[in-house]
Amino acid sequence: QARNPHEPEFQQAVHEVLDSIVPVLERHPEFVSGGIVERLVEPERQIMFRVPWVDDQGTLQVDRGFRVQFSSVLGPYKGGLRFHPTVNLSIIKFLGFEQIFKNALTGQGIGGAKGGSDFDPHGRSDGEIMRFCQSFMNELYRHLGEHTDVPAGDIGVGAREIGYLFGQYRKITNRHESGMFTGKGVQWGGAEVRTEATGYGAVFFVQNMLAVHGQQLAGRRVGVSGSGNVAIYAIDKVHQLGGIPVTASDSSGYVVDDAGIDVGLLRQVKEIERGRIAEYAARRASARFVEGARPWEVPMDVALPSATQNELDELDASALIGNGVRAVAEGANMPSTPGAVAAFRESGVLFGPGKAANAGGVATSALEMSQNAARQRWTFADSEEKLRSIMSDVHDAAFAASERYDRPGDYVVGANAAGFTRVAHAMLAQGVI
Numbered sequence: 001q002a003r004n005p006h007e008p009e010f011q012q013a014v015h016e017v018l019d020s021i022v023p024v025l026e027r028h029p030e031f032v033s034g035g036i037v038e039r040l041v042e043p044e045r046q047i048m049f050r051v052p053w054v055d056d057q058g059t060l061q062v063d064r065g066f067r068v069q070f071s072s073v074l075g076p077y078k079g080g081l082r083f084h085p086t087v088n089l090s091i092i093k094f095l096g097f098e099q100i101f102k103n104a105l106t107g108q109g110i111g112g113a114k115g116g117s118d119f120d121p122h123g124r125s126d127g128e129i130m131r132f133c134q135s136f137m138n139e140l141y142r143h144l145g146e147h148t149d150v151p152a153g154d155i156g157v158g159a160r161e162i163g164y165l166f167g168q169y170r171k172i173t174n175r176h177e178s179g180m181f182t183g184k185g186v187q188w189g190g191a192e193v194r195t196e197a198t199g200y201g202a203v204f205f206v207q208n209m210l211a212v213h214g215q216q217l218a219g220r221r222v223g224v225s226g227s228g229n230v231a232i233y234a235i236d237k238v239h240q241l242g243g244i245p246v247t248a249s250d251s252s253g254y255v256v257d258d259a260g261i262d263v264g265l266l267r268q269v270k271e272i273e274r275g276r277i278a279e280y281a282a283r284r285a286s287a288r289f290v291e292g293a294r295p296w297e298v299p300m301d302v303a304l305p306s307a308t309q310n311e312l313d314e315l316d317a318s319a320l321i322g323n324g325v326r327a328v329a330e331g332a333n334m335p336s337t338p339g340a341v342a343a344f345r346e347s348g349v350l351f352g353p354g355k356a357a358n359a360g361g362v363a364t365s366a367l368e369m370s371q372n373a374a375r376q377r378w379t380f381a382d383s384e385e386k387l388r389s390i391m392s393d394v395h396d397a398a399f400a401a402s403e404r405y406d407r408p409g410d411y412v413v414g415a416n417a418a419g420f421t422r423v424a425h426a427m428l429a430q431g432v433i
């Protein structure tokens with residue numbers, strides 16, 4: 001804390017991991033003598049830079065760019081870019097730190113990183129978005145590469161932004177280096193199912209958690225927060241599996257739709273029109289918009305917080321528990337506050353932490369890298385099957401580790417222990433660097 005005094009989100013993420021790996025360190029004194037924790041909490045490299053661009057009125061704007069390259073011990077740095085006004089070094093470091101263990105848990109050869117900018121894309125024209133992305137890449141390109149660092153999307157960075165960022169990298173380097181970015185359009189090097197992967201994967205993770213207790217998703221009411229990439233495809237998959245997705249939200253409030261959220265209408269409002277969630281309710285008789293509130297007050301069997309960090313606190317957790325929630329899986333990164341996580345664990349709610357439940361996105365990014373390297377394209381069905389199997393493996397690895405460390409069914413301990421152990425062994429093998 002003394003070393004990173006103004007980084008509360010980073011401290012929160014480090015505490016969460018360190019608290020749950022105490023039993024791992026007790027069983028592996030070589031991790032302690034090898035200084036694994038001391039090394040891991042310090043990024044290998046962090047880059048901050050100026051992003052100047054000119055808006056549609058001809059006014060010069062200056063935003064701040066970040067890339068924190070946390071660990072490359074398992075593979076090239078890998079993690080998304082976030083464009084949101086709340087972005088600062090603490091947020092990027094918390095996301096990058098979490099990414100190390102999430103990526104390790106997928107079993108694939110990818111390191112951990114995160115980046116982004118405090119640029120606010122809301123209300124900006126296409127031309128402004130493009131000029132911003134080009135300026136951002138004018139600096140970032142020198143730190144990227146298919147064997148070095150491979151970004152992807154996150155909040156505020158979707159297909160459009162990835163296109164502009166990739167285009168500028170190609171222009172500057174004179175290389176069509178497909179493997180230097182994931183989440184690309186399927187027509188120019190992107191992988192099938194990458195767009196859907198995080199949301200679909202989170203729902204597969206819930207299926208796995210419920211199956212341990214002989215239960216199914218079909219017929220259950222599922223509450224989702226957010227209405228971006230993760231939320232939309234989580235809602236889509238819940239429908240496909242016979243569940244009833246009853247909520248969606250954005251930063252202005254939430255909609256509840258007891259007939260089940262209509263994915264087509266949601267996509268129209270959010271992806272195509274880039275509108276607000278209230279417009280969904282305005283066009284759907286069975287839906288109601290609740291302004292300025294979060295969806296956790298709605299009765300639901302399964303909750304999928306899929307918007308942003310710390311969006312579900314202790315009070316929200318008590319409301320959910322009071323309404324009989326059975327399972328919570330984090331589609332977003334660290335959406336539940338420490339108090340909320342403690343409440344879920346104490347009351348026996350099945351709880352899938354983000355680094356396990358939302359690992360499907362980055363796992364499918366690694367599949368995109370494989371396809372780019374081999375110059376292959378797999379079908380949607382093949383790719384979805386691989387995602388399903390990876391999520392099953394992620395679940396089983398976290399569950400097995402929870403048993404190994406005498407906390408059966410505690411996926412927080414299990415996911416952290418399994419991810420950390422893989423990284424720690426690799427660090428010991430590669431020496432003090």
Ligand code: NDP
Binds near residue numbers: 156198306333
């Ligand atoms: P999007 O930008 O597509 O969507 C974000 C959604 O969350 C929007 O509905 C947005 O509403 C809402 N939101 C953002 N900030 C806030 C806030 N402060 N309060 C309330 N709502 C908010 O992002 P993604 O769907 O890609 O990402 C969502 C979460 O999932 C993030 O935590 C991200 O790190 C995590 N994640 C994403 C992955 C991916 O593959 N995309 C992979 C793994 C994790 P509004 O428009 O009003 O801001």
